[in-house]
Every structure is written in structure tokens, then in C-alpha cells.
Amino acid sequence: MKRRILIVVGLLVVVGVAVVGWVAASQIKSPEQVAAETEPPVPSLITVPVEEMVISNDVVTRGTVRFEQPESITVTSVALEGVSPVVTVMPVIGDEFVEGDVLYEIAGRPTFVLEGDLPLFRTVRLGDEGEDIAQLQAALVRLGFTIEDVDGVYGDKTEDAVVAFYESRGYAPLEPSDAAQDAYASARDSYNASKDSVADANRSLAAARAVEAIALQDLTVAAGRLSLAESGTNPDTGLPPTPDELAQLRADVEAATVGVSDASAQVVSAESGLKGAKRQQTASGAVLSQARAALGYPAPETEFLFFSAFPIRVDSVLVQRGDVAAGEIMQVSGARLAIDSAVKMVEAEYVKVGAPVTIELDRLGITTTGTVSFVAAAPGTNEVPADRVYVEILPDEVRADLNNTNVKITIPVASQSTSGAVLAVPAAALSATGAGDTIVTVENPDGTTRAVTVIPGLSTAGGMVEVTATEGDLKVGDRVVVGFQTTTTP
Numbered sequence: 001m002k003r004r005i006l007i008v009v010g011l012l013v014v015v016g017v018a019v020v021g022w023v024a025a026s027q028i029k030s031p032e033q034v035a036a037e038t039e040p041p042v043p044s045l046i047t048v049p050v051e052e053m054v055i056s057n058d059v060v061t062r063g064t065v066r067f068e069q070p071e072s073i074t075v076t077s078v079a080l081e082g083v084s085p086v087v088t089v090m091p092v093i094g095d096e097f098v099e100g101d102v103l104y105e106i107a108g109r110p111t112f113v114l115e116g117d118l119p120l121f122r123t124v125r126l127g128d129e130g131e132d133i134a135q136l137q138a139a140l141v142r143l144g145f146t147i148e149d150v151d152g153v154y155g156d157k158t159e160d161a162v163v164a165f166y167e168s169r170g171y172a173p174l175e176p177s178d179a180a181q182d183a184y185a186s187a188r189d190s191y192n193a194s195k196d197s198v199a200d201a202n203r204s205l206a207a208a209r210a211v212e213a214i215a216l217q218d219l220t221v222a223a224g225r226l227s228l229a230e231s232g233t234n235p236d237t238g239l240p241p242t243p244d245e246l247a248q249l250r251a252d253v254e255a256a257t258v259g260v261s262d263a264s265a266q267v268v269s270a271e272s273g274l275k276g277a278k279r280q281q282t283a284s285g286a287v288l289s290q291a292r293a294a295l296g297y298p299a300p301e302t303e304f305l306f307f308s309a310f311p312i313r314v315d316s317v318l319v320q321r322g323d324v325a326a327g328e329i330m331q332v333s334g335a336r337l338a339i340d341s342a343v344k345m346v347e348a349e350y351v352k353v354g355a356p357v358t359i360e361l362d363r364l365g366i367t368t369t370g371t372v373s374f375v376a377a378a379p380g381t382n383e384v385p386a387d388r389v390y391v392e393i394l395p396d397e398v399r400a401d402l403n404n405t406n407v408k409i410t411i412p413v414a415s416q417s418t419s420g421a422v423l424a425v426p427a428a429a430l431s432a433t434g435a436g437d438t439i440v441t442v443e444n445p446d447g448t449t450r451a452v453t454v455i456p457g458l459s460t461a462g463g464m465v466e467v468t469a470t471e472g473d474l475k476v477g478d479r480v481v482v483g484f485q486t487t488t489t490p
Contacts, residue, residue, distance in 0.1 A: 043486050047443050047479035048429070052421045055458040055466045059351060059411040063341030063393060065402045067313060068334030075325035078107045079123070079174050079300035085325040096311045096335045100143045102169060103332075106325055109303060110171050114139035116306035123300045126293040128154045135306065136299060140165055154299070163297050173297040180294040187284070187291035194281035201277040205270035212263035219256035226253050311335040337402060339370065339393040341409050345379050348389035350413040357393055358410040361402060368402075370395040372411065422457070423474060424464045428482040430456060440467065441481040442474065449481065 078085040089105035097103055102110040116135040124133055134152035141147055145161040166173040176184075225235040226249040234241040241249070313335035318328055339359070343351055355372040374392035376382060382390035393409060395402065429440045439451045452474045457466030467474070 043484045045443055045449070045481050046483040046485055047481050048426060050474060050476055050478045050480060051424050051464070052476045053424050053464065054421055055424060055460055055464065057350075057413050057458065057460050059343055059347045059413055061341050061343050061391075061409050061411075062406055063339040063391075063409050065337055065339050065395075065405050065407060066333075067315065067403060068336050068338030068394065069308065070315065070331060070333040071307070072328050073103075073305070073330045073332060074328045075106055075302075076327070077302060079109055079302045080107055081177060083107045087319050087321055087323045087325055087329070090317055090319060090321060090330070091314045093314050093317055095314045097314075098310050099139065100165075100169070102171075103305060104329070106302070109174075109300075110166075110169065111303055111305060112165075112169070113305050113307060113310075113312065115142070115308070115310060117308055119306055120299065120301045120304045123298050123302075124154045125298045126154055126156070126159055126296045127289060128293070133158070136304065137161075139306075159297050162299050174300055174303070175297070176295045180291070184288075184291040184295045187288040191281070191284040191288040194277065194284040197277040198274070198281050201270065201274035205267065205274050208263065208266040208270040212260070212267050215256065215259040215263040219253070219260050222249070222252040222256040225249055307332075307334075309334055309336075335398065337395045337398055338373070339395065339407065339409065340382070341391045341393055342384040342388035343391055343411075345387060345389055347413075348375065348379075348391075351375055351389075351391060351411055355411055355413070358412075359393070359395055359402075360408040360410070361405055362408070364401060364405075366399065366402065366407075368395055368397055368399065422466045423468070423476065424460075424466055425480050426482050427459065427463045427465050429480040430454075430465060430467075440474070442472075443479045443481060 075085055085106045087104070087106060088108050089102070091097075091104060097113055099113065099115050101113055103113050104111050114136070116139060118132050118135055120132050120136065122128075122132070124130075124136070129152050131152060133154050134150055137147050137150040137152070137158055140158075140161045141150060143165065145164055147157050147161050149157075163173045226246075228235045229241040229246055229249050232240050234245055235249075311334070312332045314330060315333050316331040318330055319325055351372060353372055353375055357370045357372060359368050359370050360366065370393045372391060373394045374390075376384075376390040379389045380386040384390045425440055430438055431441070432438055437453050438456055439453050441449050442452055443449050450472065452472030453470050454467040454474065455470055457468065459465045
């Protein structure tokens, strides 16, 4: 029994010694092993293949839909003198108008809507000139009325067109007042009197010049007779002149000289009188022209409103029939929808007016198309952030259910599409050298790397960039370095 116990104890001792030896051996390392285990992890390259693709980018953004170009309409006066601006006709919300329509009536007088960028800032009459008149002429021509020259002058032909336009809409043009007619009659009388004065002055000048001509002729004769006598022959007797005869001939010359001087003074006076009469005629003519213009048919500033585009839509009405218009009476907007949007500054140069867009409103399942109508020249305008550029978009169809919604806008940027397949790498593969070049690092089959100088081109929203090698070889399938990963040596 004791022998068996001794054998078991011995075995346990042997096993214990073996375990202690193994543990000790596992904790004891050579200097080489310690150094190897303390080295940093070995980095390895992350590479992707060079691809060949067509680069085509879309600008994706969002925008708020509204009816375009909202504008307030105000009334402060009426074209008729001494009449209160009482509302006689007013549209209702949702009414739409095209060029040439009557938007509303004040005191029975119409207010027409025409296309243009400038307001008619005055009542224009015969003889007036300006860019606002040229705009009025162009609108009348578009509506079918004849004006031979769109020259910005409110002449007889323009006046005729204005009268015809009023009558075609069932209204009479604004007629001259009694005061204007009286002023015209007075101006006409004054002008006719000035014409008579000019005629009288012309007759006086002609008579003075005739007298001057006779005086000059008398002086010429007297001077010739004196010259002959002084040469030794009396012009009357043919004998040598006596002293008394010479004295008389000299007196005749002096008298003729005085006659010429007096006649010339009469001519100067008559010429001055004619100039004064002509000045008076010119002044009277100007007054008559003004009176004639006031007597004609004007285009009152209160009866013509200009909008940059049609149709227009009534958004709100603030007065009703019978009210006295004083200030804002309604708000209108373009009947077409518009979308206020913005793009990043780097995208703005590729977004052009006229570019097609796709408009999406997912919650209503709406997908439609539109067109870029305006791109701001600088960032931060039209209440967009300083790093964004404002863009206006006009949908191709009017969807009232889009109004006041926020929609997704996709703008295919045609100018950012390559004409065919090109080499492309991820943007992470590009790096810059100290010299300012752009390179990609290519991993060779043997694990070494080489730098290839490239020119980056267009890029996609997914981060792929077109590259063209300028120094070194680059082809489809080459693996370019986009990063590094670390591995631990076992």
C-alpha cells in the first residue's frame, strides 16, 4: 500500500516539474524574438484598378416652389381730373391675364397690362421721347397695331395706335380737358400773330435794303462827278471847273455819304426787328406744340402697367367695387410656377440658363421637368448662403399642388460629360507634388510602385475623376494606390 502511494506521489512530482519547465520556457525569449515582436506593424497598400468609363455628372439640389414674380399693385390717383379713384371693376383671386387685357378699372377708366421691363413713369404725349415710349410702341405692335418706326417718339402714328388700342378694348382714349382746349386756342392765336410780325419785319427789311441800294447808287454817281472835275473837266460843261463848282461837287458826295449811312442804319434796325420777330415766332411755336400735345390723346401712366412675362395671376385682392383705392389694391404673380434653388459654387459654372431639369416630389409621387431660367452672377444673393449660388427654375407644367413645396432638383450638366469613355480613378488616388503636379501612384506586379503624372478632368458625384497621363504610362486595369492598411507580423 505504501509502495503504491509513493509511485503516485512521484508521478505528480514529475508532472509538476514538467509544467513548471514549460511555463518558464514560454516566458523566456531571446533578444532577437523580443526585437521582432516590438517592431511597428508592416503597412500594406490599398489599391483599386483604373477604370474606363464615360464621365457624366448631375447637379442634385433642392428648391422651394412658388408662383413666379410676385408683385404688389398700388393706386394713388386717376387720369381724370377732379375724379376720386373709386374702384369700378376688380378681378378675383386666381384670375389670369395676358398682354393687352384690362386688369382693373378705377373711376371707369381701364388699366391695361403690357409686356416690358420699365414702368410708364409719366403720362406721355405728342412729341415726348424715351425708352418707356419705345417699350409702349413695341407692345402695341405685338398686339397688331401699326407703328412704322419703333423709335421712342410719341408721334402721330403712335397716338393713332393708342387710340385704336383703347377702342379695340371698348374704351375711349383720354380726351383733352376744356382748359387744354382753351390753352391751345390761345397758343394758336399767339403763334399766328408772331407769323404776321415776321412777315411785317421781312417787308420792312426789304424796303430798307431798297433805300440803301439807291443811296449807294447816288454816292457812286456823286463820287464819279467829283473825280472828273478834279481831273480838270466839269461833268456838266466840259470846261475846267471853277472853285465854286468843285465845292458843290464835294458837298454832293458828302450828302450822298450821309444818305448811305442813314440807309444802312435802317437796314440794321430792320434786320434786328426781323430776328426779334423770328425769336417770338419760335417761342410761340414751342408753346403751340405743347398745347397741341396736351390737346391730343395721351398714354396716361395710371392706365398702363408693364410686366416682364405673361400670363399673370391674381394672388390676392385687397379692395372691392365701390372702395376708394388708396395704396395697395392687389398682389399678382406670374401664372407659371417658379422654383427658388441654389447650387454649390463649384457647380454653378456648369449650370446654364436654358438647361433642362428634373423635378421630383416623392411624397406626392410627382415627377416633372423644367428649365433653368436664371443663375446668379455671384454667391450669397437672393437670400441663399454665402457659399451657394442662387438658381431659378421654371417647371414645364403648372401644377398647383407643387406650390409652396420643397422639391428635389436634378440638373444633368451636359458640359460635364465626356464625349466617350475615358480613364478614371477615385479622387483618393490623386495627390499633389511639391512642384504642383498631380500624380497617381501605380503598384507594379512585383510590388514596387511608380508615380504617373496626370491631368485630372471631369468628376462624378460618386468620386470618380477623369485622368490623362502626361508623364508615365497608365492603362485600364493598372492598380492605383488609394490608401494604406497596417498588418501585424505573427
